[in-house]
Amino acid sequence: MWIDTHCHLDAAEFAGEEDVIATQALQKNVSMIVIPAVARDNFATVAGLAHQHANCTYALGIHPIFVPQAQESDLAVLRETVEAAMNDTRFVALGEIGLDFFVPMLTTPEMREKQDFFYSEQLKIARDFGLPVLLHVRKSQDSILKYLRRIQVIGGIAHAFNGSFQQAETFISLGFKLGFGGAMTFTRALQIRRMAATLPIESIVLETDAPDISPAWLHPQRNSPEELPRIGQVLAELRAMSLEDVARVTSANAVAAMPRLSHFS
DSSP: OEEESOBOTTSGGGTTOHHHHHHHHHHTTEEEEEEEOOSGGGHHHHHHHHHHOTTEEEEEOOOGGGTTTOOHHHHHHHHHHHHHHTTOTTEEEEEEEEOOOSSGGGOSHHHHHHHHHHHHHHHHHHHHHTOOEEEEOTTOHHHHHHHHHHSOOSOEEEETOOSOHHHHHHHHHTTEEEEEOGGGGOTTOHHHHHHHHHSOGGGEEEOOOBTSSOOTTTTTSOOOGGGHHHHHHHHHHHHTOOHHHHHHHHHHHHHHHSGGGGGTO
16 A cells, blocks of 8 residues: 655645545555645645545644744644544644745744744644644754754654755654655656665655645646655665565555554554
8 A cells, every 4th residue: 555645635726626636546556645734724624535535634734834824823723623633533643834944935034933933832732642743844954853852742754855864864863754755756856866765764755745746757737646656666766676565664654653544554
């Protein structure tokens, strides 16, 4: 089986096609899709999608790109929603949370401070409920790690990892898995491919980030979770492993990163 550890099935690009997308993924043996929330407004949406499809689960969180319009009261709603969801087996993590220092509007001193606040407060929620976190780490790995040392959580996934080997090793030492997806399929992505080929296989999970980060054979078209096995084939080639072993190990890694997935494995 394959586990897509990060797919925004609720995105506008999939509107009206969610059933088809989930079914097509299942037909390609993508037996589990994790749908992260991005803002208070879609907490109920991702939970609803997870309950509509046998191969879907969800996470709850406030994405850094949505922090500018977020209110501090959203954090209280998140905490309440998480508490209510703890008895829901389809709820598997806190996410997508983190920091983004790539988008210019998010790098002003005011926005950096607001991002830091929302990230640290969400780490505290994850810590308090014993939940793993799905981390957005774009151009922000060192700052992400600084807070992880201060506010210790049980682990999770550094999504769409594109840092250095040293940063990768630090995430791994803190109990995190690293998410690899479409970017790994581009031959020019030398650093990402080197890391995918040489980091401990036990530290790697697969993801699509659909509808974004399309693999080389689709770019610039919309990505989909049904592409995960083919992305897995690229990892198999980079590591000289069988496709079956890549599926088995990366799926086990996903369950280790999000133990609540064990309800379905």
